[in-house]
Amino acid sequence: MKLNLEKVEKNIFENLNDYINNGETFQGADGIVFHYDRKITAKLFTGSPEEMKEKSTIQYGLSKICFENEISVPEPYSLIENRDIDLDEGQIALPTKILLMERIKDGKEVPNLQNYEFMPQRRRRGNLSKKHLGFAREQYYEQLKKIHDLGIVVEDSSLFWNTLYSPKRKKLYFIDQARWYFGDNNQLDLFNGRIEKKYRLF
Ligand SMILES: Nc1ncnc2c1ncn2[C@@H]1O[C@H](COP(=O)(O)OP(=O)(O)OP(=O)(O)O)[C@@H](O)[C@H]1O
Numbered sequence: 001m002k003l004n005l006e007k008v009e010k011n012i013f014e015n016l017n018d019y020i021n022n023g024e025t026f027q028g029a030d031g032i033v034f035h036y037d038r039k040i041t042a043k044l045f046t047g048s049p050e051e052m053k054e055k056s057t058i059q060y061g062l063s064k065i066c067f068e069n070e071i072s073v074p075e076p077y078s079l080i081e082n083r084d085i086d087l088d089e090g091q092i093a094l095p096t097k098i099l100l101m102e103r104i105k106d107g108k109e110v111p112n113l114q115n116y117e118f119m120p121q122r123r124r125r126g127n128l129s130k131k132h133l134g135f136a137r138e139q140y141y142e143q144l145k146k147i148h149d150l151g152i153v154v155e156d157s158s159l160f161w162n163t164l165y166s167p168k169r170k171k172l173y174f175i176d177q178a179r180w181y182f183g184d185n186n187q188l189d190l191f192n193g194r195i196e197k198k199y200r201l202f
Pocket residue numbers: 026027028029030031032033041043074101102103104105107162175176178
């Protein structure tokens with residue numbers, strides 16, 4: 001997709017307070033997620049500067065590798081930091097890393113079938129039909145195999161966690177790569193070989 005990323009990046013840093021405090025956000029273990037617009041989702045990494053750098057770099061790099069290998073992840077657009085941006089005088093620039101990616105607009109969390117029947121209707125978040133649940137499950141195993149074949153270890157993404165299903169596209173997305181890693185250290189060369197120099201690991 002053609003995007004004017006430069007404009008988006010400037011806009012995000014200039015209005016970050018608004019996005020975080022006045023919009024809809026999802027607070028997770030590694031960051032704060034908000035939707036920039038209909039097409040772009042932003043994940044602002046939190047934690048110590050080292051943690052933030054590591055998690056954001058890993059998610060950006062691994063999602064890029066996955067996307068290039070036709071694994072179903074939101075397309076990663078860029079990893080930005082506020083020191084790259086010329087802020088107006090007086091604006092505070094704490095180090096911040098933000099990943100911009102494709103927004104899975106109609107993405108639904110797949111409900112955990114083990115307790116699905118016992119959930120009150122309003123808590124069946126995804127409310128997906130049996131047919132869609134079947135598609136989601138099939139894709140989950142297919143995609144996971146492809147990810148493993150790249151040498152990537154995934155411990156935190158199940159059908160009910162860190163994935164979103166789009167009924168419109170009939171597609172399951174793995175949305176969170178921050179805690180994935182290569183099982184074999186040699187694979188780091190692959191990672192570093194595919195990513196811009198400033199984002200390389202080691
Ligand atoms: N590309 C995306 N499109 C639409 N929604 C998204 C996207 N990425 C993240 N989200 C929303 O933000 C939530 C948190 O995202 P994510 O899992 O990446 O953050 P996290 O900090 O790792 O959170 P957690 O600790 O819950 O795993 C998701 O459950 C989802 O609702």
